Amino acid sequence: MAAVQAGGDVPDLMQAGDGSLIPLLKNGAIQDLTDWIKAQSWFSDLDPSAVAACTGPDGKIYCVPVAISPYIVFVWKDHFPNGYPKTPEEFKQAAEALKAKNVYAITFFGSTAFDGDGATRFTNMLIQSFGGGFDDGQGKMKLDRPENVAAIEFLREIVAAGYVHPSSWEGTTTPFIEEEPMKTAEAASFPTGIFGYRYVNPLKAPNGNEYKKGNEEDMLDAITAGDVFIAPLFAPEGKKPGCGIGVTGFVIPTGAKNPDAAKDYINWVMTKEQNPDWVLGPGGGFPALRSMLPEIEARAPVAKAFYEQAAAAVAASQCRPWYGSLERRNEAKKIIQTAVYKLVKEDPSADISATLKAAEEEYNRGN
Amino acid sequence: MATQVQAKRTAFQTTLQRIQARGFFSHTLPFWLLLPALLIIAAIQFYPGFYSIWLSFQDRQGAVWNFVGLRNFERIFNSAAFRESVGHTVVFLVGYVVVTMFASLVIALLLNRTVKLSGIYITLIFIPWVIADVIAGLAFGLLVVPEYGLLSPILSNPALFPPKGLSITSDPAPRPWIPGFPFPPAPAMYYLILATAWRALPFVTLLILAALKTVPRELIESARIDGASSLQVLRLITLPLILPTLVVALFNLTLGGMNGIGLVFTLTRGGPGTATEVLSFLLYTIGFGRLEFGRAAALSVLIAIINLLLILLTLRVSRTEERVQ
Numbered sequence: 065m066a067a068v069q070a071g072g073d074v075p076d077l078m079q080a081g082d083g084s085l086i087p088l089l090k091n092g093a094i095q096d097l098t099d100w101i102k103a104q105s106w107f108s109d110l111d112p113s114a115v116a117a118c119t120g121p122d123g124k125i126y127c128v129p130v131a132i133s134p135y136i137v138f139v140w141k142d143h144f145p146n147g148y149p150k151t152p153e154e155f156k157q158a159a160e161a162l163k164a165k166n167v168y169a170i171t172f173f174g175s176t177a178f179d180g181d182g183a184t185r186f187t188n189m190l191i192q193s194f195g196g197g198f199d200d201g202q203g204k205m206k207l208d209r210p211e212n213v214a215a216i217e218f219l220r221e222i223v224a225a226g227y228v229h230p231s232s233w234e235g236t237t238t239p240f241i242e243e244e245p246m247k248t249a250e251a252a253s254f255p256t257g258i259f260g261y262r263y264v265n266p267l268k269a270p271n272g273n274e275y276k277k278g279n280e281e282d283m284l285d286a287i288t289a290g291d292v293f294i295a296p297l298f299a300p301e302g303k304k305p306g307c308g309i310g311v312t313g314f315v316i317p318t319g320a321k322n323p324d325a326a327k328d329y330i331n332w333v334m335t336k337e338q339n340p341d342w343v344l345g346p347g348g349g350f351p352a353l354r355s356m357l358p359e360i361e362a363r364a365p366v367a368k369a370f371y372e373q374a375a376a377a378v379a380a381s382q383c384r385p386w387y388g389s390l391e392r393r394n395e396a397k398k399i400i401q402t403a404v405y406k407l408v409k410e411d412p413s414a415d416i417s418a419t420l421k422a423a424e425e426e427y428n429r430g431n
Numbered sequence: 432m433a434t435q436v437q438a439k440r441t442a443f444q445t446t447l448q449r450i451q452a453r454g455f456f457s458h459t460l461p462f463w464l465l466l467p468a469l470l471i472i473a474a475i476q477f478y479p480g481f482y483s484i485w486l487s488f489q490d491r492q493g494a495v496w497n498f499v500g501l502r503n504f505e506r507i508f509n510s511a512a513f514r515e516s517v518g519h520t521v522v523f524l525v526g527y528v529v530v531t532m533f534a535s536l537v538i539a540l541l542l543n544r545t546v547k548l549s550g551i552y553i554t555l556i557f558i559p560w561v562i563a564d565v566i567a568g569l570a571f572g573l574l575v576v577p578e579y580g581l582l583s584p585i586l587s588n589p590a591l592f593p594p595k596g597l598s599i600t601s602d603p604a605p606r607p608w609i610p611g612f613p614f615p616p617a618p619a620m621y622y623l624i625l626a627t628a629w630r631a632l633p634f635v636t637l638l639i640l641a642a643l644k645t646v647p648r649e650l651i652e653s654a655r656i657d658g659a660s661s662l663q664v665l666r667l668i669t670l671p672l673i674l675p676t677l678v679v680a681l682f683n684l685t686l687g688g689m690n691g692i693g694l695v696f697t698l699t700r701g702g703p704g705t706a707t708e709v710l711s712f713l714l715y716t717i718g719f720g721r722l723e724f725g726r727a728a729a730l731s732v733l734i735a736i737i738n739l740l741l742i743l744l745t746l747r748v749s750r751t752e753e754r755v756q
């Protein structure tokens with residue numbers, strides 16, 4: 065982007081997610097849209113977490129969210145007939161009962177594969193559920209905090225108790241192997257990105273029902289049939305379930321020759337006629353405009369139950385991007401997930417606080 | 432026709448005489464002949480080398496490179512990932528070189544005897560060498576996938592691997608004997624060494640076998656007449672005579688092991704956790720995973736220095752050995 069601007073041939077509009085917001089902002093590559101976006105009729109309809117994801121550390125809004133990808137939990141109904149646990153304590157009780165039936169309560173992406181991508185998934189959800197986070201809001205990593213320590217202690221506990229499917233840690237050598245136990249219901253729940261379901265097929269429910277189209281409709285069918293339901297993650301009393309979020313939308317580059325035309329285009333995309341197409345299309349996700357949900361359900365009837373349950377789960381959660389104010393995200397996620405992996409898998413007796421402190425210091429030295 | 436040939440000869444002689452007359456050109460002729468090769472080497476070796484060194488002192492901010500001095504090196508030295516991967520690299524290199532050299536020597540000694548169908552054995556042994564790293568890595572990986580790997584029923588058997596079976600893909604390393612040094616390594620590291628040695632075995636075996644064929648049979652026979660045992664013949668005659676070949680093999684294995692990434696990438700991806708994250712894989716991760724080219728260049732410079740030190744060490748050891756012999 066900066067290279068294009070240096071060349072003087074700047075586009076009027078660019079599709080960008082929240083993931084690239086901070087680097088673009090730091091390089092002065094995008095425009096402040098705060099006043100304009102707040103003046104639009106659809107602004108009040110935007111999901112607050114999506115707006116938060118588009119907001120820079122200075123409190124200004126720099127991108128227009130169109131689609132969001134929150135993190136939720138897919139659950140086999142037969143394994144959790146009374147609903148997904150609300151608290152970590154409830155989860156442990158339910159997990160113990162499942163263990164007696166040779167079922168793992170949970171499977172997730174816990175390996176250090178893909179440069180520590182696990183940090184952006186279940187690790188982030190759990191840490192957020194416990195009220196923790198990865199940054200101090202000022203661009204520094206802040207891992208050593210009581211909430212994070214409590215989350216990792218909980219994780220250690222459920223791993224040691226045998227509630228977590230072993231494949232959760234095997235993604236490094238066998239990518240996405242953690243999805244397998246969910247497919248066979250050997251694991252009872254699977255926290256992942258909202259569209260992670262697209263790859264979890266075919267499915268065999270605990271009651272013997274099979275969903276074997278071999279495509280993304282298998283999970284949608286299982287949800288419609290009531291064999292799988294969507295839930296927010298559990299959280300300690302008084303805390304809201306954690307839920308990472310990714311946002312896709314638009315930015316207007318600094319130096320754009322026709323910013324007004326770009327804004328007109330954004331307004332067009334945000335209309336009832338256009339928005340569902342954009343959200344349902346490749347690179348889309350869950351609508352950032354809350355009022356669009358019925359329209360999207362109408363256009364994709366096979367996914368109606370999925371969207372309804374996902375919306376409820378997201379509404380019950382506190383969704384925010386995993387990285388907060390951290391800029392070097394690839395480095396950050398590897399450092400975080402490596403520390404978590406070490407504490408839980410490699411040396412469960414290691415001092416959590418000291419290990420997290422060392423990890424955050426390593427990142428912060430690069431600031 | 433004869434006139435034409437004569438004319439060509441005359442022209443050639445004239446040209447030669449002119450070249451000889453120009454003292455400068457005749458004196459620098461070797462240089463001009465070498466120039467194309469030197470230019471190619473400069474383009475594909477020196478330029479990237481010097482560019483990497485330049486890059487190692489830079490950091491990219493947007494489209495601009497900024498000089499940051501030794502900061503990239505400082506960050507590498509301060510990172511736990513670097514320190515750990517140095518340890519993993521040492522464990523991997525020692526294991527890989529020792530296993531490959533020993534196994535190759537044994538196989539070469541066996542093949543050096545008059546064995547029936549030895550040509551077929553040599554052909555079969557050569558197969559791993561022609562298989563691409565990626566394919567070898569994927570094949571070895573599939574063998575140990577817990578859910579459906581061919582070896583998984585054996586590995587996961589608690590009776591064979593107490594107390595709860597063995598998982599190459601997820602079992603972490605035991606507590607290190609020396610704090611900070613990853614030994615004993617994770618099962619995945621043993622497996623990686625095994626796979627890498629399997630790949631390198633044919634080449635080293637053939638290299639040693641070729642050297643063994645050059646050892647004069649009379650020498651061995653006269654040693655045997657003098658009462659030398661097989662072990663003494665091997666230690667005092669065969670090994671000293673094939674030492675230069677062993678050094679070449681050692682070079683090849685050390686540098687290949689240090690810089691190779693194919694099998695690590697396809698077999699373990701540095702995992703589980705960071706248990707097999709060797710320096711070359713860390714370099715790949717920083718450079719092409721995080722696109723931090725300045726820091727990756729700094730690490731590549733460090734790896735080049737380590738390579739150089741390893742070469743010097745190998746040369747020194749081999750010269751010492753030669754003097755002793």
